[in-house]
Amino acid sequence: MHDLIVRYVEETVRHLPVKEREDVALELEANIQDMLAGDDSTGKIEETLLALGSPATLARQYRGKERYLIGPETFDLYLMVLKIVSLVVALVTMVITFVSLFFASEPTSIGVMISKVLASVFSGLSGAFLWVTITFAIMSYYQVNTELEEWNLKALHSLEQAPTRRIKKSDSIGDMVGLSIFFVLLIVLYSRSDLIAIYRKGAGPIPLFVSSALKPYIIGWMITTILTFCVAVIKFAKKVWSTQLFVISAAADLLGLCYFIFLSTRWHIYNPDFLAFFSGNINQWQIIVKAACVVLLILTLISLGDDAYTVFRRTRPNESGKAPVR
Amino acid sequence: MKEDPILTNLITELKRGTLTLCVLSQLTEPQYGYSLLQVLCDKQIAIEANTLYPLLRRLESQGLLQSSWDTSEARPRKFYALSDKGRSLLSDLAAAWREQTSQIATLLEEESHA
Numbered sequence: 001m002h003d004l005i006v007r008y009v010e011e012t013v014r015h016l017p018v019k020e021r022e023d024v025a026l027e028l029e030a031n032i033q034d035m036l037a038g039d040d041s042t043g044k045i046e047e048t049l050l051a052l053g054s055p056a057t058l059a060r061q062y063r064g065k066e067r068y069l070i071g072p073e074t075f076d077l078y079l080m081v082l083k084i085v086s087l088v089v090a091l092v093t094m095v096i097t098f099v100s101l102f103f104a105s106e107p108t109s110i111g112v113m114i115s116k117v118l119a120s121v122f123s124g125l126s127g128a129f130l131w132v133t134i135t136f137a138i139m140s141y142y143q144v145n146t147e148l149e150e151w152n153l154k155a156l157h158s159l160e161q162a163p164t165r166r167i168k169k170s171d172s173i174g175d176m177v178g179l180s181i182f183f184v185l186l187i188v189l190y191s192r193s194d195l196i197a198i199y200r201k202g203a204g205p206i207p208l209f210v211s212s213a214l215k216p217y218i219i220g221w222m223i224t225t226i227l228t229f230c231v232a233v234i235k236f237a238k239k240v241w242s243t244q245l246f247v248i249s250a251a252a253d254l255l256g257l258c259y260f261i262f263l264s265t266r267w268h269i270y271n272p273d274f275l276a277f278f279s280g281n282i283n284q285w286q287i288i289v290k291a292a293c294v295v296l297l298i299l300t301l302i303s304l305g306d307d308a309y310t311v312f313r314r315t316r317p318n319e320s321g322k323a324p325v326r
Numbered sequence: 327m328k329e330d331p332i333l334t335n336l337i338t339e340l341k342r343g344t345l346t347l348c349v350l351s352q353l354t355e356p357q358y359g360y361s362l363l364q365v366l367c368d369k370q371i372a373i374e375a376n377t378l379y380p381l382l383r384r385l386e387s388q389g390l391l392q393s394s395w396d397t398s399e400a401r402p403r404k405f406y407a408l409s410d411k412g413r414s415l416l417s418d419l420a421a422a423w424r425e426q427t428s429q430i431a432t433l434l435e436e437e438s439h440a
Contacts, residue, residue, distance in 0.1 A: 058376045061380035
């Protein structure tokens with residue numbers, strides 16, 4: 001038999017289950033020979049094989065079903081699970097890395113800290129992607145039914161009442177009021193930081209801060225507060241969450257948080273006399289401040305997670321009269 | 327004139343749906359791959375060899391065809407013919423086809439009068 005035919009047949013059956021190979025090979029060879037109609041010149045063979053098409057395509061026809069990693073029927077669920085898992089993994093790794101760096105024995109600079117957090121978040125996300133994908137690939141392979149429950153009209157009725165991505169007016173107004181009050185407090189703190197102090201009878205007050213050291217940091221804090229205020233105004237004006245708005249809002253929140261952490265860990269702004277009176281030594285004070293920062297970090301992330309859920313899982317309110325996007 | 331790709335695509339889909347019916351209808355007598363290809367070709371049914379050969383195996387695995395190797399000639403050939411299940415399915419499928427074509431014919435008739 002001609003070499004080309006042998007090679008073509010072998011290349012085709014290579015893609016098939018082992019137990020079918022021999023039978024398919026025999027039949028395919030016989031059919032190719034018949035198609036040649038006795039003319040076994042190389043030209044005729046080439047023409048015939050060309051008409052049969054690529055071995056991979058032919059093998060696919062023999063297999064009868066398409067091969068895929070994650071089938072179309074599970075793809076939506078896969079994307080949803082991937083988003084949720086990624087969000088959770090990212091937040092958890094971020095917090096854990098932050099906390100562990102914070103309480104590390106050697107001090108770390110902000111830059112190193114951020115890069116370490118980013119690195120661990122990246123590796124966490126890669127792992128999440130890998131495992132979610134592998135799980136779904138296995139489910140697709142074994143054709144696990146992912147239709148959680150029978151769809152019916154009841155589901156449609158409850159869908160109408162689903163919460164939307166609207167931003168509550170009271171929320172953004174509350175933000176604006178709170179931030180304004182906070183800004184006034186910052187102004188007071190800027191001019192009279194010595195007001196925060198321990199007042200004793202018969203002796204002068206001991207202020208918490210070293211006024212001259214604190215002042216330049218307060219200006220930065222005012223700027224971040226103004227930025228957050230602007231975001232609150234934008235939220236009030238837009239009324240509805242969009243991905244863009246979420247990114248801006250999250251960035252402002254994180255910036256404020258980072259700035260607070262940065263500020264509160266400049267140890268020279270605290271008055272040594274106050275610390276001596278209040279908690280004995282600087283180390284204990286540092287632990288208190290760091291713990292406060294961690295609590296704040298966790299609270300911020302929870303609120304971001306809540307916003308993210310609202311933005312990515314809920315539907316847009318249908319105001320334009322067009323069909324909703326999701 | 328260049329062929330309309332949408333039309334070509336739709337015609338291909340129409341043909342794909344009727345392919346099984348064509349193949350089953352020609353297998354009351356045993357045929358092997360290439361001979362069936364020629365029979366269909368003679369009757370103006372265009373089918374690619376790379377579609378027909380896998381289709382025969384698939385129909386066999388569904389129990390509609392039964393096969394036997396004929397080794398009496400110089401070259402061994404695998405012959406396919408309708409099984410009992412295939413025969414009854416063919417008559418049902420043919421009936422469904424006739425019904426559908428008559429319905430579609432009515433639709434098209436309405437259109438030409440409109």
